[in-house]
Amino acid sequence: xxxxxxxxxxxxxxxxxxxxxxxxxxxxxxxxxxxxxxxxxxxxxxxxxxxxxxxxxxxxxxxxxxxxxxxxxxxxxxx
Numbered sequence: 190x191x192x193x194x195x196x197x198x199x200x201x202x203x204x205x206x207x208x209x210x211x212x213x214x215x216x217x218x219x220x221x222x223x224x225x226x227x228x229x230x231x232x233x234x235x236x237x238x239x240x241x242x243x244x245x246x247x248x249x250x251x252x253x254x255x256x257x258x259x260x261x262x263x264x265x266x267x268x
Contacts, residue, residue, distance in 0.1 A: 195235065198242045202234070205246045210253065230256050239264075 203225070210221040225231050230253050234241045241249070241264075248265065256262045 192237070195237050195242060199234065202242060202246065202249070206249050206253070209246055209250045213250070224257070225253065228253060228256055230262055233262070 207218065207221045207225060210216060210225060211218060214221070216224070230241075230249070233239045234249070241252075244252075244265065252262050252264070
């Protein structure tokens with residue numbers, strides 16, 4: 190998958206993930222974006238070789254929450 194394709198996927202995934210973070214964590218859009226963009230999960234999501242872009246938004250949210258709570262991410266085997 191090309192960088193352009195990854196960016197297109199992120200344009201689809203990120204707004205949905207941010208909306209879920211906002212709703213579940215009672216955060217503003219700015220706070221949700223800031224925490225997502227500063228996370229290791231987001232850095233890994235941008236990398237094609239991790240294949241994280243194919244995971245569901247709820248799964249990505251769970252990974253983001255794990256990182257927020259523990260500082261670590263346990264990637265699913267399918268990633």
